[in-house]
Amino acid sequence: MARRVAFVNNKGGVGKSTTTVRLAEGLAKEGKRVLVVDMDPQGNASSMLGWFYDSERPQPTISQAIKADTEGAARSVVQPIGWEAPYAERIALAPAILTLENRMAEAGVDGAWRRLDTALEGVDDSFDYTLLDCPPSVFHLTQLALAAAHDVVIVTEADIYAVEAAERMRDFVTVRARRNLANPTLELRGVVINALTTTAVQAEQRDSIRRIFGDLVWDPTIKHRTTLAEAGTDALPLTSPRAAEPRASYELLTATFLVGRHAAQAMLAPGTPGAIV
Template identity: 35%
Template sequence: MPSNQPNVSRETSANGGTDGFADTPIAAAAARASEILTPGGTPPLPRPASTRIITVANQKGGVGKTTTAVNLAAALAIHGLRVLVVDLDPQGNASTALGIDHRRPDISSVYELLLGEATLDGAAQQSPAHESLWCVPATLDLAGAEIELVSLVARENRLKNALNAEALARHGFDYVFIDCPPSLGLLTVNAMVAAKEVLIPIQCEYYALEGVGQLLRNIELVQAHLNPDLHVSTVLLTMYDGRTKLADQVAEEVRRHFGEKVLKTIVPRSVKVSEAPGFGMTIIDYDPGSRGAMSYVDAAREFAIAGAATDGAAR
């Protein structure tokens, strides 16, 4: 693959494609799955000096926010890093993808966390996908949370207070991903106040940048009034279809606008990625040999290494 082409996935074969069935698609998928599920053959990912809290936001629906949050989290977890996903979307899709039964009546959720009725210790649930992967699930109660938050003191800081350094340190979390709803309401503001970084997934389709301008303006407002440390650290291109010229044009436009913040890895459009949540799984567990899984593993590695370089430069 030429160096100027997007890093969509790594097509490898089990035996270099030299004998028997080694060069078949099934063998290639098996080799990729083995590489993902046994990452000992690759250099370990750097552990951040302190917990990185990342808000995954884009008020435009269907751009891959939840998919990006859960799959990046899973990809980092299989490398031994401890990761928490905070499901701040009332639909609870991130909870479902991580195998958390968020419909149980007795479960503590992000709703109770925001209202101060539960702590992180009580609300965080371990995902069956991996021992290092945790989730604070969302329930339908969260749909009314924005109305209830309006009357509370320091309403914009509720999530930040719940995700305090002491609570995160007790669990040893290296990363916290906050999956936002497709809106710019009080829940998303809470996410931005709690985080230092914003990760914006942008689909490689028409109108890709529509609405991103408003998101950036809201980030600037939060910076000015509530969280001066907040910044856009990462942009991930999703739903890339290499058969269309439009996808390349959109990718080029996004890179021109955001520069080095855009990861080189691009996530392809994939049926497998869409299917995985229906089975309560991330793409890493559902089909580890797929191009979608490989892309998210590559994106997670790039994301972790870029963060370590930034952290080192800051120090």
């Protein structure tokens, strides 16, 4: 089975989908096979990876796999991504569209929170990592992901509301999810600070995040860059010369993901585009 990692926050717009997609890209460049499971009905991770729903020839999505509630149901959902890059063949996608919200109404069905885990049974055995992009909530769709995951990564911006939401998510994962979702070994693996600007207020919030979460905070911090947002909107990998800085930052973040925070810090020489701030 792949190591399954859920990317979460209780606030939207903090960059969960971007982090999921760019870490998938970084891992694929390192030779890892990655399955991205889009658990957000907005489908942002799906579109960033170059997948688009065709209403005339409907493709299966993760919603159908969850509804089926049978072992391995996600096998028919996994599809290639739309990028043209030498490593793109190592990334696969279980996409989402708005109909995923229909699964919310089934939260009260006995054992419903286990349906994603059941759907993925045997499906991600050939992958190194399964990355689960979660919606900005602690409700049923996120709980499906947490019940199936081994690890959790909180993505936040240096903003007071995002930080408060990150704390709520930390408490939900470490107390309620472990107990109520029968996943006692679920681990909070790290915290990613995303879209940092140069303002004094953001610097204060960044330092606050480091005080609150300590060694869980991953390096490097991801800075706000227009080229990163443009690549996501255009469904492109970070291969263009203009994307050199965010590309370097996510390569270093991938190193943190793979080898741990302190080992990755040693790789960050002064002047590196993704240098720690």
